[in-house]
Amino acid sequence: EVQLVESGGGLVQPGGSLRLSCAASGFTFSDYWMHWVRQAPGKGLVWVSRINSDGSSTSYADFVKGRFTISRDNAKNTLYLQMNSLRAEDTAVYYCARDRFYTQDYWGQGTLVTVSS
Amino acid sequence: QSALTQPRSVSGSPGQSVTISCTGTSSDVGDYNYVSWYQQHPGKAPKLMIYDVSKRPSGVPDRFSGSKSGNTASLTISGLQAEDETDYYCCSYAGSYTWVFGGGTKLTVL
Numbered sequence: 001e002v003q004l005v006e007s008g009g010g011l012v013q014p015g016g017s018l019r020l021s022c023a024a025s026g027f028t029f030s031d032y033w034m035h036w037v038r039q040a041p042g043k044g045l046v047w048v049s050r051i052n053s054d055g056s057s058t059s060y061a062d063f064v065k066g067r068f069t070i071s072r073d074n075a076k077n078t079l080y081l082q083m084n085s086l087r088a089e090d091t092a093v094y095y096c097a098r099d100r101f102y103t104q105d106y107w108g109q110g111t112l113v114t115v116s117s
Numbered sequence: 118q119s120a121l122t123q124p125r126s127v128s129g130s131p132g133q134s135v136t137i138s139c140t141g142t143s144s145d146v147g148d149y150n151y152v153s154w155y156q157q158h159p160g161k162a163p164k165l166m167i168y169d170v171s172k173r174p175s176g177v178p179d180r181f182s183g184s185k186s187g188n189t190a191s192l193t194i195s196g197l198q199a200e201d202e203t204d205y206y207c208c209s210y211a212g213s214y215t216w217v218f219g220g221g222t223k224l225t226v227l
Binding site: 035037044045046047050057059061062095100101102103104105106107108109110 | 118120149151153155157161162163164165168169174206208210213214215216217218219220221
């Protein structure tokens with residue numbers, strides 16, 4: 001059974017940093033691209049970032065370029081999202097999702113990031 | 118990277134059919150057959166219902182179907198059931214390894 005478990009969310013001040021993790025199990029993690037998608041409270045889903053299977057290629061939504069970094073450790077079956085220079089508008093539930101041929105097919109339960117002073 | 122356009126809400130009676138539209142541009146929906154649809158119950162993770170415009174993952178009832186014409190994709194739910202009442206999101210590949218979601222549609226079963 002595919003399982004994705006996010007962690008690392010919490011309360012952070014504007015301008016601060018946070019690193020999210022996504023532990024994967026139930027599939028061969030190193031074979032799949034992975035995504036981060038976020039959802040602000042009461043709002044819709046927004047794609048944030050993608051990384052290919054070996055970590056050599058990454059892509060980002062314009063609103064996080066230069067501030068967020070996606071990475072992965074295939075030996076630990078873990079996906080990461082390093083978030084710097086956080087803003088109030090980054091407040092959201094952050095989901096990791098597995099990619100299967102350009103579709104996010106399995107999702108974790110999400111971790112809440114709150115940016116507030 | 119503008120969001121795809123979905124109606125904010127749709128409704129239908131049990132047993133009826135409803136269609137949710139998802140309008141993008143020639144750079145996303147119109148250019149790729151990588152359109153997917155997700156069902157999301159409150160407080161839960163999204164669940165994949167349709168991928169590649171019209172394919173259903175294993176376990177998704179055949180009451181759910183997808184299609185595309187030009188820059189607009191559609192999700193049709195036939196034989197509406199009370200359990201279908203929730204939020205639905207479309208998503209399209211937008212090139213250069215980026216994706217774009219729709220704003221979401223709330224389905225009400227009357």
